[in-house]
Amino acid sequence: MKRLLKGGRLVDPANGRDGVFDVLIDGDRIARVGRDLPVESGVTLVEIPSGVIVCPGLIDMHVHLREPGQEHKETVATGTAAAVAGGFTAVACMPNTNPVNDNAGVTQYMLKKAADANLARVYPIGAVSRGQRGEQLADIAELKQAGCVAITDDGRPVATALLMRRALEYTSMFNMPVIEHCEDQTLKGDGVAHEGYQASSLGLRGIPAEAESIMAFRDISLASLTGGALHIAHMSARQTLEAVRFGKAHGARVTCEVTPHHFVLTDEMLAAPVAYDTNTKMNPPLREAADRDAMLQGLADGSVDAIATDHAPHAADEKHVEFDQAPFGITGLETAVSLCFDRLIHRGVLTLSRLIGLLSVNPAKILNVPGGSLAEGAPADITILAPDLMVTVSAARMRSKSKNTPFDGWDLRGGVAATIVGGRLVYRNEQVDLTIW
Numbered sequence: 001m002k003r004l005l006k007g008g009r010l011v012d013p014a015n016g017r018d019g020v021f022d023v024l025i026d027g028d029r030i031a032r033v034g035r036d037l038p039v040e041s042g043v044t045l046v047e048i049p050s051g052v053i054v055c056p057g058l059i060d061m062h063v064h065l066r067e068p069g070q071e072h073k074e075t076v077a078t079g080t081a082a083a084v085a086g087g088f089t090a091v092a093c094m095p096n097t098n099p100v101n102d103n104a105g106v107t108q109y110m111l112k113k114a115a116d117a118n119l120a121r122v123y124p125i126g127a128v129s130r131g132q133r134g135e136q137l138a139d140i141a142e143l144k145q146a147g148c149v150a151i152t153d154d155g156r157p158v159a160t161a162l163l164m165r166r167a168l169e170y171t172s173m174f175n176m177p178v179i180e181h182c183e184d185q186t187l188k189g190d191g192v193a194h195e196g197y198q199a200s201s202l203g204l205r206g207i208p209a210e211a212e213s214i215m216a217f218r219d220i221s222l223a224s225l226t227g228g229a230l231h232i233a234h235m236s237a238r239q240t241l242e243a244v245r246f247g248k249a250h251g252a253r254v255t256c257e258v259t260p261h262h263f264v265l266t267d268e269m270l271a272a273p274v275a276y277d278t279n280t281k282m283n284p285p286l287r288e289a290a291d292r293d294a295m296l297q298g299l300a301d302g303s304v305d306a307i308a309t310d311h312a313p314h315a316a317d318e319k320h321v322e323f324d325q326a327p328f329g330i331t332g333l334e335t336a337v338s339l340c341f342d343r344l345i346h347r348g349v350l351t352l353s354r355l356i357g358l359l360s361v362n363p364a365k366i367l368n369v370p371g372g373s374l375a376e377g378a379p380a381d382i383t384i385l386a387p388d389l390m391v392t393v394s395a396a397r398m399r400s401k402s403k404n405t406p407f408d409g410w411d412l413r414g415g416v417a418a419t420i421v422g423g424r425l426v427y428r429n430e431q432v433d434l435t436i437w
Helices: 074-087 105-115 138-146 161-171 197-202 210-226 238-249 260-264 291-301 337-347 352-367
Strands: 002-006 009-012 018-022 020-027 029-034 043-049 053-056 058-064 086-093 121-124 176-179 229-232 256-259 382-392 411-421 424-428
Touching: 002 121, 009 352, 043 337, 053 121, 053 352, 058 074, 058 352, 074 086, 074 105, 074 411, 074 424, 086 382, 105 138, 138 161, 161 176, 176 210, 197 424, 210 238, 210 337, 229 238, 238 256, 238 291, 256 291, 260 291, 260 337, 291 352, 337 352, 337 382
Parallel strands: 002 043, 009 053, 058 086, 086 121, 176 229, 229 256
Antiparallel strands: 002 020, 009 018, 020 029, 053 382, 382 411, 411 424
16 A cells, blocks of 8 residues: 655754655555655545654653552553553663563563554663662573563663673674663652752752752763763753763763753642652653753753653552652653643744654664664554644543543643654544545
């Protein structure tokens, strides 16, 4: 089956295209990209309205799909349904499942569930250490062969400098990054919110920003020592951003990501509009305005490499407890695009090309996976965006199995019109007038 996407604004930073281009899809591949392509016999025409954006499929390199072991929170099927509704054609899933993804059997199970769901592509990420206990390296070669694209002990940091050194050395042989949850656990202690005025006024135990930045400096130093590829997950503190800039300036192979909640929200949300709302509890925590503004500056100046959601679904009864007792994390797959448009594009923080780089091109490069490009012969993974679509976030209507979001009821400008994976339409927003199959 051939389909011709015609009339939209194509934004494809990897190939230097930004303008009105047509895209011919032949089966699961991009066959041709050009201006005013003819509608040949046997080709289905798909008319893209003026102002609607056609871009390479978005890739979320940090999600928790919870399966196996925590299916009451999320499954691969519900998580990938949320992903495509959020415009993501691919997601990379963290290994802190039960059992932990530290062996080929768990990796293959995840891939089988993803194939059964047949929605977004799923790239498993394996554990650094067996059982994520921080004692012994997992079999990285086995994980790579089974289909893992990176390793991490996400949810906790790599326990020791020696273990991180070994991880960076071994992954260098397989061209895989080590993704690090930067957190000095002795400084974090039993903290539940950013250490500052808001936590103190509410009587909440604090987590200083230095708990993140100290670990980042350690691991960037080790990346420089080993030549390994290090990726800093969900960066939140301005001190960590300075560590990343220092590492890049001195030749370390370090990249980093920021979540929408860390470039939109601050710890003032702990007190208002509802005090002690556990949907504002995440790790790393929401920090003060200076940190939020630093994340925005890093996105704008190129210091930050990717936007990722850290989609962390939890069941309602787990979040409806005292703040201290609630688990860390919020969902993010279905709100990311609207938050990016509303807070980054329409406020002039980023260009559209830069945003697509952060959400598509760079995640593909960091993980060494297909995508991020609409070149001829590339997989037909395409996200269609509606920059001016008015979106009211509704937790109740989310496709994710869990509804733990602080953005419920927010009115945002910009959203997803359609998501195409391997030439197949896997999501369509009925609010957007698309003549589409």
